[in-house]
Amino acid sequence: MDDMLITGDDRVGIQTLKEFRSTQFEMKNLWTVSYFLGFEVFKSSMGYYLSQTKYASDLLSHAGIINSKTIDTPLETNIKLCPNDGELLSDPTQYRQLVGSLVYLTITPPDISYVVHLVSQFMSSLRSTHYVVVLQILHYVKGTIYRGLHFFLSSSLELRSYSDIDWADDPTDHCSTTSYCFFLGDSLISWRRRKQSVVSQSSSESEYCALADTTAELLWLHWLLHDIGVPFSASTPIYCDNKSAVQIAHNDVFHKRMKHIEINYHFV
Incomplete structure (x- = not known):
């Protein structure tokens, strides 16, 4: 078997572990990682660059659009997808395979996270309009195939x-969509886009629910970074562009219409 990826600063301990495992399994040392589970890793004096160029290229080849034109955006402005728009696909296998591959591809280029999140909601009711959007994503990926994380x-x-958030952006159930991202210095380390489970009565309520989700992720990152030896001497800022949500977070007096989000208030 190939030698697994081992990291850390205890060189003696790492070498001892490798020697022990070599006595238990037939192994070989691959040395510096360059390709792992579809990820390409490049090291330079500036840092590390992580991409999925080969994975994306294989996906485009499988979809048959390797020689097709590229587009500048994965989704046209103000496009709303509904479950019953378009004709039903006679064979949904291709759609499901492409969307599943795109979900894995969002690990490195976060700019397609929103639209992949959108098309993945129609896996059980696949129609022609949904498939057109999947093809648009692939044409966009072709033009941005070398993008990744630095x-x-x-x-x-x-x-x-x-x-x-995108307040009540789903035309079917009118739920909002939460979005957040985290930077450690200049490096993007975490991001997510997820539909909220309830319908918010206002954009302020929806923004505040998103703040609660962001706070939960923030606490988890604090615990993770603390476990690997990264100290924090100051609080972590959360940037939000909704003034009402920010005021609610700073105000300990609840108005009648805000009582239903009291749990989220105390959490933040």
């Missing part, structure tokens, strides 16, 4: 986060 060696260890 982790800077000289970056600071300051953690900051950004939170936002």
Whole structure:
């Protein structure tokens, strides 16, 4: 078997572990990681660059659009997808395979996270309009195939986060969509886009629910970074562009219409 990826600063301990495992299994040392589970890793004096170029290229080849034109955006402005728009697909296998592959591809290029989240909601009711959007995503991927994540060696260890929502953007159930991302210095380390489970009566309520989700992720990142030896001497800012949600977070007096989000208030 190939030698698994082992990291850390205890070189003696790592070598001892490798020697012990070599006595238990037939292994070989691959040395510096360059390709792992579809990820390409490039190391330079600036830091590490992580991409899925080969994985994306194989996906485009499987979809048969390797020689097709590229587009500048994965989704046209103000497009709303509904479960009953378009004709039913006679064979949904291709759609499901492509969407599943795109979900894995969102690990490195977060710019397609929103639209992949959108098309993945129609896996049980697949129609022609949904498939057209999947093809648009692939044409966009073709033009951005070399994009990835850059982790800077000289970056600071300051953690900051950004939170936002699309209020009642789903035309079917009118639920809002939470979005957040986290930077450690100049490096993007975490992001997510998820539909909220309830319908918010206002954009302020929806923004505040998103702040609660962002706070939960922030606590988890604090625990994770603390476990690997990254200290935090200051609080972590969460940036939100909704003034009402920010005021609610700073005000300990609840108005009658805000009582239903009291749990989220205390959590933040």
